[in-house]
Amino acid sequence: MINSTPRPDRTTRPDLVASTSTRPHVIPPGADRFSAENSLALRAALAAQPEIRPEVVARGRLLAADSAYPSSAVLRQVGEAILRAPDFSEDAS
Numbered sequence: 001m002i003n004s005t006p007r008p009d010r011t012t013r014p015d016l017v018a019s020t021s022t023r024p025h026v027i028p029p030g031a032d033r034f035s036a037e038n039s040l041a042l043r044a045a046l047a048a049q050p051e052i053r054p055e056v057v058a059r060g061r062l063l064a065a066d067s068a069y070p071s072s073a074v075l076r077q078v079g080e081a082i083l084r085a086p087d088f089s090e091d092a093s
Helices: 037-050 054-065 072-084
Strands: none
Touching: none
């Protein structure tokens, strides 16, 4: 017979109890499809954004004036490494 309560010498550890969280939503293969509506909504949202954002320009100026910010030589090396890295988003076939 299986007892429904644990023996006193055996307590359950909370870290070993199974999680009751919901499973993540998994998109089946082939379910990723193009939607013209989504594309139009994205284009409209992008068009609503300003081409030049003053707050980003101001932050860039602050970083450029900061002596602790990487030098132009370091930034150039990082940029070259990014350019040399393969683009896995492109189709290799």
